[in-house]
Amino acid sequence: MTLPDFDPLPLTVSDLSLERGGIPLISGLSLRVEAGEALVLLGRNGVGKTTFLRALSGVLRPASGDIRYGDVPAIEAAPAVCAFLGHDNALKPDESPRQSLAFWSKLSGMTANVPGAMAAMGLKALADRPSRRLSQGQKRRAALARILVQNRPVWLLDEPAAPLDADGREKLSLAVTAHLGRGGLVVAATHQALDWPDARIQELTR
Amino acid sequence: MRAGAIFLREARLAFAGGGGPAAPAAFFIASLTLAPLAIGQSQATLQAAGPGVICFAALLAVLQGAERLFGEDVADGTLETYGLSGLPLSVVALAKVLGTALATLWPLPLVGLGGGIAFGLPAEAAGMLALALAAAIPGLAFLVAIAAALSAGARRGGLVIALIAAPLAIPLMVFTASAGRAAGIGDAAASANLLLTCAVSLFVTALAPFAISAALKARLE
Numbered sequence: 001m002t003l004p005d006f007d008p009l010p011l012t013v014s015d016l017s018l019e020r021g022g023i024p025l026i027s028g029l030s031l032r033v034e035a036g037e038a039l040v041l042l043g044r045n046g047v048g049k050t051t052f053l054r055a056l057s058g059v060l061r062p063a064s065g066d067i068r069y070g071d072v073p074a075i076e077a078a079p080a081v082c083a084f085l086g087h088d089n090a091l092k093p094d095e096s097p098r099q100s101l102a103f104w105s106k107l108s109g110m111t112a113n114v115p116g117a118m119a120a121m122g123l124k125a126l127a128d129r130p131s132r133r134l135s136q137g138q139k140r141r142a143a144l145a146r147i148l149v150q151n152r153p154v155w156l157l158d159e160p161a162a163p164l165d166a167d168g169r170e171k172l173s174l175a176v177t178a179h180l181g182r183g184g185l186v187v188a189a190t191h192q193a194l195d196w197p198d199a200r201i202q203e204l205t206r
Numbered sequence: 207m208r209a210g211a212i213f214l215r216e217a218r219l220a221f222a223g224g225g226g227p228a229a230p231a232a233f234f235i236a237s238l239t240l241a242p243l244a245i246g247q248s249q250a251t252l253q254a255a256g257p258g259v260i261c262f263a264a265l266l267a268v269l270q271g272a273e274r275l276f277g278e279d280v281a282d283g284t285l286e287t288y289g290l291s292g293l294p295l296s297v298v299a300l301a302k303v304l305g306t307a308l309a310t311l312w313p314l315p316l317v318g319l320g321g322g323i324a325f326g327l328p329a330e331a332a333g334m335l336a337l338a339l340a341a342a343i344p345g346l347a348f349l350v351a352i353a354a355a356l357s358a359g360a361r362r363g364g365l366v367i368a369l370i371a372a373p374l375a376i377p378l379m380v381f382t383a384s385a386g387r388a389a390g391i392g393d394a395a396a397s398a399n400l401l402l403t404c405a406v407s408l409f410v411t412a413l414a415p416f417a418i419s420a421a422l423k424a425r426l427e
Binding site: 078088091106146 | 212
């Protein structure tokens with residue numbers, strides 16, 4: 001896959017406070033992620049990692065503070081620049097990875113490399129199997145391949161490696177490295193060691 | 207066209223997972239078969255009740271698949287991904303509902319035609335009723351979709367959908383059934399009712415995507 005580099009698009013979070021259902025989670029958080037950089041979020045269950053990622057995706061409005069991609073607030077910028085992987089894989093039980101990836105690639109307005117994305121996640125042999133017959137790890141690979149075909153500069157990944165085996169984690173790490181090499185940026189929440197070279201760690205605390 | 211991709215995918219998924227038009231059509235036929243057993247077999251009663259019963263059964267058939275419409279997208283994370291697709295959610299909703307409705311609801315006017323004849327309506331009246339049903343079904347599909355979007359992800363969503371959609375469906379029920387009834391007695395009001403059905407259905411189809419989008423946005427937060 002030789003896709004063109006992204007325009008540099010740094011992520012700036014300033015004095016951010018978030019709450020979920022009236023419970024304050026994150027307060028006064030400021031950070032900056034440059035293009036070509038990966039940020040790994042660590043922290044106890046319930047500390048607000050998922051909520052933070054959802055705020056970065058522009059879906060959740062901050063209680064106070066500001067999130068920007070370049071100069072544009074996240075709520076406006078995110079639909080054009082973010083690829084989001086949540087806890088759920090956004091797969092349909094009756095759709096094969098090939099069908100699903102072809103669809104998301106079309107919807108992202110890119111003729112991204114669907115076979116290339118499947119190869120990068122080791123899905124070649126599973127390409128035509130309906131996803132109801134994939135294992136948890138295989139589903140996660142298909143969801144990660146969707147992030148690849150969406151071809152967005154900002155990847156927001158919530159527990160991307162949770163059900164992956166060693167081979168899957170290595171493929172994810174390679175994909176992340178390639179993405180950073182193109183000038184993309186990655187923010188990932190995790191409980192696992194991800195072995196991403198040069199990833200910055202941000203510990204979230206209450 | 208990106209919205210076209212959603213339309214085609216929804217139509218394909220409706221066939222792959224939901225059996226396409228089989229479920230709503232079977233539901234519609236079953237209700238129409240049972241209704242005369244409850245109403246009684248007098249020809250005059252059946253003729254008088256026919257258009258109303260057929261319209262009502264069509265509404266139930268449209269409601270039948272509603273819970274899956276947005277409920278699954280909420281549960282499996284697809285809605286979040288649509289939200290970040292760069293397409294307005296109203297366009298996503300329009301493409302999705304049209305794709306699903308065309309794939310699953312197209313036999314209903316034909317079943318309505320057969321039902322009209324079986325209830326003893328004159329051929330002309332049965333034809334008018336089928337036309338009115340064809341005009342009403344896009345509107346009904348979008349009304350039900352509004353209710354489905356409002357209740358997406360809620361427990362017992364199906365019940366909530368029926369409660370929200372029923373009052374909204376009143377105008378379409380009245381005009382569609384009146385078209386069939388008027389045609390049955392040779393009243394010229396039949397075509398007026400058909401036009402009113404078209405108007406309401408178009409109005410709903412034009413506005414519903416925005417309502418659905420607002421409901422889904424609230425759901426995402």
